Each structure stands twice: as C-alpha cells, then as structure tokens.
Amino acid sequence: MxxxxxxxxxxxxxxxxxxxxxxxxxxxxxxRQLSTGNIFREYLGAFKQVRGGLEAAKFHRGDGFVPDAEIRAALAPACGPAGVDPDAAVLGLKAARYVDGGRFVPDDITNALFASAFRAAGGKGLxxxxxxxxxxxxxxxxxxxxxxxxxxxxxxxxxxxxxxxxxxxxxRRICPNKDCGKVFHLEFKPPRDGKYCTACGSEVIxxxxxxxxxxxxxxxxxxxxxxxxxxxxxxxxxxxxxxxxxxxxxxxxxxxxxxxxxxxxxxxx
Ligand SMILES: [Zn+2]
The missing domain is CATH 3.40.50.300 (P-loop containing nucleotide triphosphate hydrolases)
Incomplete structure (x- = not known):
C-alpha cells in the first residue's frame, strides 16, 4: 500500500x-498525527491573535451563532495584519465560546473544526x-x-x-516548571526523595x-x-x-x- x-x-x-x-x-x-487537542489549540490560537476585546458570547444567539459573515466582518480587520486565516478565526471564536467557560463543546463545533483541519491536511496520510x-x-x-x-x-x-x-x-507526577515539565511515576520512575524533579529540583505535582x-x-x-x-x-x-x-x-x-x-x-x- x-x-x-x-x-x-x-x-x-x-x-x-x-x-x-x-x-x-x-x-x-x-x-501525520491529527489530534483534536492540537486542532483546538490551533483554532483557539487563531482567534486569540485577532480577538482584541471581542467576547465570543456576543456572537451567540439562542442555541447557535449569528451568521458566519457577521463574525468574519468583526474579525477580518485584525486578520490581515496578523496573517491569520479569517475562517480559522471564526471557528476559533465558536470554540472559545465553550472552551473558555469550561463548557462541553457541542458536536457540530467539534465537527466543523475537525473538517477544516482534515481538509487543510489534504484528507490523507493521517x-x-x-x-x-x-x-x-x-x-x-x-x-x-x-x-x-x-x-x-x-x-x-x-x-x-x-x-x-x-x-x-x-x-503520575509532573514537574510544574514550565521550562522542564519532566514526567515521573511514584512507582515506575520515582522523583528524587519521592517529591523532587531529578532535572530541576522543583517539587513535583x-x-x-x-x-x-x-x-x-x-x-x-x-x-x-x-x-x-x-x-x-x-x-x-x-x-x-x-x-x-x-x-x-x-x-x-x-x-x-x-x-x-x-x-x-x-x-x-
Ligand atoms: Zn523539573
């Protein structure tokens, strides 16, 4: 094959x-690995680059969103200078509406983000x-x-x-130091004295x-x-x-x- x-x-x-x-x-x-975690990070990132002071909730109506054209019109002016695809920013805004409030993301939003990333990746070799x-x-x-x-x-x-x-x-324990992030396991790969990162000495969490x-x-x-x-x-x-x-x-x-x-x-x- x-x-x-x-x-x-x-x-x-x-x-x-x-x-x-x-x-x-x-x-x-x-x-290539196409993971939903990365897809969400990518589209949320696109929106955050151009959101300015915009609140995603402002574009939410009933159980959906205002037409895409309206969201795009609000985001587009910032997209050009930032080099952000307006379609990605629109999808990012919709995702942000749920993710930012820690709410469950409905299937239609997840599907839309996935479809966009799947097409962008050429739809094969994934x-x-x-x-x-x-x-x-x-x-x-x-x-x-x-x-x-x-x-x-x-x-x-x-x-x-x-x-x-x-x-x-x-x-599992991780090193909270952002520049380190080493992963341990109390039984299989213990931190020093059961508590400290062997690389940077931070207390693991x-x-x-x-x-x-x-x-x-x-x-x-x-x-x-x-x-x-x-x-x-x-x-x-x-x-x-x-x-x-x-x-x-x-x-x-x-x-x-x-x-x-x-x-x-x-x-x-
Ligand atoms: Zn560390």
Whole structure:
C-alpha cells in the first residue's frame, strides 16, 4: 500500500497508551498525527491573535451563532495584519465560546473544526487521534470521507483495563516548571526523595486531570460515547484491530512488533 495515503483512527481509553502506537504507525506508514487537542489549540490560537476585546458570547444567539459573515466582518480587520486565516478565526471564536467557560463543546463545533483541519491536511496520510468521540462525530466523519474522496482504512483500538489505567495515572507526577515539565511515576520512575524533579529540583505535582475521580469519569465517558462511536465506524465496514495497552515488556521494539503484527494483515506492508 502506498506510503502516506492511509487514514487510521486510533482510539482507546484516556491513559490506555495510545501515543506510542500512534508513533509506530506514523513512522511506519509515513502518516501525520491529527489530534483534536492540537486542532483546538490551533483554532483557539487563531482567534486569540485577532480577538482584541471581542467576547465570543456576543456572537451567540439562542442555541447557535449569528451568521458566519457577521463574525468574519468583526474579525477580518485584525486578520490581515496578523496573517491569520479569517475562517480559522471564526471557528476559533465558536470554540472559545465553550472552551473558555469550561463548557462541553457541542458536536457540530467539534465537527466543523475537525473538517477544516482534515481538509487543510489534504484528507490523507493521517492518524486521527481523539476523533471521532461520539456516534454523531462518526457519522460526520464517514460523510466527510465520502465528500473528500478520502479512505478510512483502519480503526486501531488500544485496549487496557480500567484498574491498570487508574493505578498508572494516579501515580503520575509532573514537574510544574514550565521550562522542564519532566514526567515521573511514584512507582515506575520515582522523583528524587519521592517529591523532587531529578532535572530541576522543583517539587513535583499531581495534574488536576489525574485525580481518581476525573479518571473514572473519563473511563465512563469512553464507554458511553467513544465505544459506540467506534462501533459506528466498524458497522460501516472499516476494519478494526485491537492491540493490548499493557505489554509484558514495554520497549519500543515490543510496541512496534505488537502494533505491526496486528495491522499488517489488514494493511499489508
Ligand atoms: Zn523539573
């Protein structure tokens, strides 16, 4: 199969170990990672560069937004000098309306941002990460793929037990020093004296997202929404491959063998 033309969806519970698998797929098949986290950062960044004193809420009406042309007209004067794409700024404003207030982002906004980034990336040679996360997003993705003539070649599910994820995540500690950010684990990669960054000496912290309550909420969300989203893709005929998130020996080579052994029968190569 041609390098760089595949599209692969990688999914799994938060903390299941997706990133090492994504790295293997990207390196082996010449793919780029398209992750919703980065997409949101990019579009929010575009808006923030040109927002001036504008409040996103000002453009919100009922359960939607005023027409795009109106938002664009407000943002466009600042876009030219800043070198920001006005369409990206419009999408960023809509996302900011929800993200800034810590509110749940509705599917139609997530879909619009994803579609824009997917098209900008040429619609091929991508590892999709963090998308689709709901059945509606899956339906949207299937439609977008048809519309753009893109294939969806494979869903890779990184499978991991809830308890293994909880144990691994609550032991994680990070260095709060912005210039450092080293990651530790109380059991597997302990900080000095159980508390201090081995690189810069700062006292390490538990990320606010890594509390047991938040982890369990994310696990529940995965079961309630992301799993049905994947079933929707599989139901549309996209092959699914499952790989274990925990390996007896965790090394780059072991991850590579585990992933490629599973996907080669489907993708060839
Ligand atoms: Zn540090």
């Amino acid at each position: 041609d390098q760089g033309t595949l599209n692969i969806v990688v999914t799994g519970k938060s903390g299941a170990g997706k990133q090492p698998r994504i790295d293997v797929l990207a390196a082996t098949y010449g793919l 590892v999709l990460d963090g998308y689709p996360r709901t059945p509606d997003q899956s339906d949207f993705l299937l439609g977008l793929a048809r519309e753009t003539g893109s294939r969806l070649d494979l869903v890779l599910l990184v499978d991991n037990e809830d308890e293994a994820i909880v144990a691994r995540t609550i032991g 538990l990320r606010s997202d890594d509390t047991e309550e938040k982890i369990r909420t994310r696990l529940e969300e995965f079961r309630a929404k992301a799993l049905p989203a994947i079933r929707r893709l599989v139901g549309a005929g996209i092959p699914q491959v499952v790989v274990p998130g925990n390996l007896p020996v965790f090394s780059d080579e072991a991850v590579r063998e585990s992933v490629l052994g599973a996907v080669r029968p489907v993708l060839g190569g």
